[in-house]
Amino acid sequence: xxxxxxxxxxxxxxxxxxxxxxxxxxxxxxxxxxxxxxxxxxxxxxxxxxxxxxxxxxxxxxxxxxxxxxxxxxxxxxxxxxxxxxxxxxxxxxxxxxxxxxxxxxxxxxxxxxxxxxxxxxxxxxxxxxxxxxxxxxxxxxxxxxxxxxxxxxxxxxxxxxxxxxxxxxxxxxxxxxxxxxxxxxxxxxxxxxxxxxxxxxxxxxxxxxxxxxxxxxxxxxxxxxxxxxxxxxxxxxxxxxxxxxxxxxxxxxxxxxxxxxxxxxxxxxxxxxxxxxxxxxxxxxxxxxxxxxxxxxxxxxxxxxxxxxxxxxxxxxxxxxxxxxxxxxxxxxxxxxxxxxxxxxxxxxxxxxxxxxxxxxxxxxxxxxxxxxxxxxxxxxxxxxxxxxxxxxxxxxxxxxxxxxxxxxxxxxxxxxxxxxxxxxxxxxxxxx
Amino acid sequence: xxxxxxxxxxxxxxxxxxxxxxxxxxxxxxxxxxxxxxxxxxxxxxxxxxxxxxxxxxxxxxxxxxxxxxxxxxxxxxxxxxxxxxxxxxxxxxxxxxxxxxxxxxxxxxxxxxxxxxxxxxxxxxxxxxxxxxxxxxxxxxxxxxxxxxxxxxxxxxxxxxxxxxxxxxxxxxxxxxxxxxxxxxxxxxxxxxxxxxxxxxxxxxxxxxxxxxxxxxxxxxxxxxxxxxxxxxxxxxxxxxxxxxxxxxxxxxxxxxxxxxxxxxxxxxxxxxxxxxxxxxxxxxxxxxxxxxxxxxxxxxxxxxxxxxxxxxxxxxxxxxxxxxxxxxxxxxxxxxxxxxxxxxxxxxxxxxxxxxxxxxxxxxxxxxxxxxxxxxxxxxxxxxxxxxxxxxxxxxxxxxxxxxxxxxxxxxxxxxxxxxxxxxxxxxxxxx
Numbered sequence: 001x002x003x004x005x006x007x008x009x010x011x012x013x014x015x016x017x018x019x020x021x022x023x024x025x026x027x028x029x030x031x032x033x034x035x036x037x038x039x040x041x042x043x044x045x046x047x048x049x050x051x052x053x054x055x056x057x058x059x060x061x062x063x064x065x066x067x068x069x070x071x072x073x074x075x076x077x078x079x080x081x082x083x084x085x086x087x088x089x090x091x092x093x094x095x096x097x098x099x100x101x102x103x104x105x106x107x108x109x110x111x112x113x114x115x116x117x118x119x120x121x122x123x124x125x126x127x128x129x130x131x132x133x134x135x136x137x138x139x140x141x142x143x144x145x146x147x148x149x150x151x152x153x154x155x156x157x158x159x160x161x162x163x164x165x166x167x168x169x170x171x172x173x174x175x176x177x178x179x180x181x182x183x184x185x186x187x188x189x190x191x192x193x194x195x196x197x198x199x200x201x202x203x204x205x206x207x208x209x210x211x212x213x214x215x216x217x218x219x220x221x222x223x224x225x226x227x228x229x230x231x232x233x234x235x236x237x238x239x240x241x242x243x244x245x246x247x248x249x250x251x252x253x254x255x256x257x258x259x260x261x262x263x264x265x266x267x268x269x270x271x272x273x274x275x276x277x278x279x280x281x282x283x284x285x286x287x288x289x290x291x292x293x294x295x296x297x298x299x300x301x302x303x304x305x306x307x308x309x310x311x312x313x314x315x316x317x318x319x320x321x322x323x324x325x326x327x328x329x330x331x332x333x334x335x336x337x338x339x340x341x342x343x344x345x346x347x348x349x350x351x352x353x354x355x356x357x358x359x360x361x362x363x364x365x366x367x368x369x370x371x372x373x374x375x376x377x378x379x380x381x382x383x384x385x386x387x388x389x390x391x392x393x394x395x396x397x398x399x400x401x402x403x404x405x406x407x408x409x410x411x412x413x414x415x416x417x418x419x420x421x422x423x424x425x426x427x428x429x430x431x432x433x434x
Numbered sequence: 435x436x437x438x439x440x441x442x443x444x445x446x447x448x449x450x451x452x453x454x455x456x457x458x459x460x461x462x463x464x465x466x467x468x469x470x471x472x473x474x475x476x477x478x479x480x481x482x483x484x485x486x487x488x489x490x491x492x493x494x495x496x497x498x499x500x501x502x503x504x505x506x507x508x509x510x511x512x513x514x515x516x517x518x519x520x521x522x523x524x525x526x527x528x529x530x531x532x533x534x535x536x537x538x539x540x541x542x543x544x545x546x547x548x549x550x551x552x553x554x555x556x557x558x559x560x561x562x563x564x565x566x567x568x569x570x571x572x573x574x575x576x577x578x579x580x581x582x583x584x585x586x587x588x589x590x591x592x593x594x595x596x597x598x599x600x601x602x603x604x605x606x607x608x609x610x611x612x613x614x615x616x617x618x619x620x621x622x623x624x625x626x627x628x629x630x631x632x633x634x635x636x637x638x639x640x641x642x643x644x645x646x647x648x649x650x651x652x653x654x655x656x657x658x659x660x661x662x663x664x665x666x667x668x669x670x671x672x673x674x675x676x677x678x679x680x681x682x683x684x685x686x687x688x689x690x691x692x693x694x695x696x697x698x699x700x701x702x703x704x705x706x707x708x709x710x711x712x713x714x715x716x717x718x719x720x721x722x723x724x725x726x727x728x729x730x731x732x733x734x735x736x737x738x739x740x741x742x743x744x745x746x747x748x749x750x751x752x753x754x755x756x757x758x759x760x761x762x763x764x765x766x767x768x769x770x771x772x773x774x775x776x777x778x779x780x781x782x783x784x785x786x787x788x789x790x791x792x793x794x795x796x797x798x799x800x801x802x803x804x805x806x807x808x809x810x811x812x813x814x815x816x817x818x819x820x821x822x823x824x825x826x827x828x829x830x831x832x833x834x835x836x837x838x839x840x841x842x843x844x845x846x847x848x849x850x851x852x853x854x855x856x857x858x859x860x861x862x863x864x865x866x867x868x
Contacts, residue, residue, distance in 0.1 A: 286520045364523065
């Protein structure tokens, strides 16, 4: 099969990069991938803290802290942090996820030292002044309102809160109006000290990187933080109980819908057949559902399927936006497609196409330094030692029967249907969930 | 100044690429940039047609046509178009803008011929079957509803419709419910035949490109389309008259705001000082307004300024989202900042920082093949023969006085304030516009 071997060669060209890994005496991990022809430097500090590290009272503390760490250090006033990077034309930003927090920058490689210095300064030497905490609190309350205005965010939050298997995973990253209003400067300060220390941080960089120089620069940071004992890994509890149809009536024109099922975690083998099922049923414009729902019937602008996987579990969903009166018709088509695959499996040629699509997309997605830096950091943090090539090999080993079994397993589990839109659905929609 | 010469070197390393340009006998233009270390191929067909080519009755025809060209050719059934590219792991997509329509693909370079073949097939040999036109009509009506649910889109539409200087530029790309419902298959077919011909198309490619091979492949297309005489370039008429406060009351949590002024077109020298004013006042997290509104006062999650330029004119705006009761307070701060710059100018060091930011951001933005392909195609289509380095030189020549004059010129012109949110603003908001 010439196509297969060719793509595999491309995978090797791209993904067999020059990765180096160093663990400093204080426990800080440094991973780099040198890309010989790059003139830019992308670096991220990945911290092992996110909403999974919180409880309802502390909910949103990791994200609040991420904001506050931009507000001045012992050496830099608040506006000097972003100005240092932006004045050389670089980007600096951060995000908080359920399982980690990342601070990152991209600069021309001549400015690599500066980028590392600024990020390290924020993470180790922030001031966390009360006045800045107050200003940022109102910004985060605005951000919560912005999320509420976004139907896609709203639907994802409904589904996560109901289906993810641990209490921590079910919390919203951004927190709630109540928790954000109540969080004190002292709580945020302690959250920082307990969670930001060398052992909880991975620094990943890609592009025009000098590994030894980076290690030297980071070694100079010495020790910081006051690590607390980590609570034991939460027991996977299965989805929260409750209604299967979660409807949020909101005056949008369209209804945003997610049909979601419990899904595998990052380390479960079920990821691989399920990932290929996602491609076949709802990955891109040639997928079964896109062709049926959008191309043949013009029922929605788009429809897609995919898994969201965390270390402790995940979910699988089909997502779309449509006119309110078309929700049920589309839902019937989605269920029918799943049932057909569960009963008859998929065709060999269809599976081969899906594998090719997955391999090619993976290779193209790792073209630039930022995506490689990001992969290095998150994989190290979750303890995932498999290379991208090894993961692709796992997908390659999946056969048509396994994809059929994935669909059948979904249909045997309890789905949730989340809807955000102008109408409450009728009662009979429950029956359409099977 | 070592910083300046260093960045200039980086600009040359990046932007002095190996660009080749060929005009085929039939008028089709081909531009390529070979990036020696790339293994991917990005290609776009840029067509000189968009909403500026329409009138209210035909409004949305260019975008409708873009959709319909994915629906099957003489050689390929509808689902075979995207499947051809996706099965090798590539991307294929298209967008319609006010001044052009672009069909593009990205693949591993071994699949370059395939990508060109599929795109050329769509553009020259589509079937435009009535049934497909009908299905796509409902999809576009859904897309219109999705836009209405997006407050940022809605605000931009209000501002464009009121401030852009020609009737064509003021039309929404997507059309209106009325125009989309009324457009016939015949009208769409004629819109295609008249606007898609070799003389109206630029093919641009970047990455691992073989220019001669691409030219040969495109030459084989021969002639196509039935070009109509182009109407004369519209006279620049200045903004449409009417209210200065455009408020759309919608039940969102936040209010989305745009304070907009008439701005220069692509070829006007005023672009350069105004572009630097944008960076200083609202470009990134170290800009004056971000520091004042977000960092110091916590009034909004973000705020930014920038120009939108077309061949026949443009606009300049400051944009933000905030709690409804904070609109006026922020508006006063924005006006005060503009007035202060108009009166006192900006500092030399501030301008130098802004130039560094602009240069660096430009260089980083052209790191990958897709952005270079896109720049090649759009610049050729608008007849902009300046290289990116030449444009950066123009910015470098701007002095502090010119930035001050830009702010003064804005304040002398008639702004528009567009608001989409839960409350109608009070009458006195008119006074805050100066």
